Amino acid sequence: MKSSKIILILRIIVAIILIQTLRFKFTAHPDSVYIFETVGLEPVGRIGIGILELIAGILLLIPRTIWAGALLTLGLIGGAIMMHLTQLGIDVKGDGGVLFYTAIVTFTLSAIILYYHRKAIPFLGKKLSF
Numbered sequence: 001m002k003s004s005k006i007i008l009i010l011r012i013i014v015a016i017i018l019i020q021t022l023r024f025k026f027t028a029h030p031d032s033v034y035i036f037e038t039v040g041l042e043p044v045g046r047i048g049i050g051i052l053e054l055i056a057g058i059l060l061l062i063p064r065t066i067w068a069g070a071l072l073t074l075g076l077i078g079g080a081i082m083m084h085l086t087q088l089g090i091d092v093k094g095d096g097g098v099l100f101y102t103a104i105v106t107f108t109l110s111a112i113i114l115y116y117h118r119k120a121i122p123f124l125g126k127k128l129s130f
């Protein structure tokens with residue numbers, strides 16, 4: 001019982017992180033535009049990834065789709081981490097690495113959530129019940 005409450009808190013944290021960044025993506029904040037221009041994905045990638053992050057945040061909050069939200073988050077944030085490591089750098093426009101470290105935390109929490117809900121994954125859940 002206690003672990004399910006912790007996982008609920010982790011789900012809420014990840015959903016908040018995903019959803020709070022949308023205001024930067026959807027309002028074309030200069031920092032967000034800079035990031036997506038640097039990686040060659042402005043504006044379609046910025047808006048598309050924003051929509052996918054909104055979907056992931058919602059899926060994390062719906063009990064039947066937690067696994068899908070966690071998996072989608074891992075993919076999205078994994079891509080963000082790779083962009084930091086290959087094109088953007090850790091420190092983006094003097095942020096001290098806040099975006100990068102937030103991505104690491106979000107990725108880690110999503111992995112924990114997915115592991116906890118691995119049995120709910122269709123077709124794989126029973127095989128992953130170890």
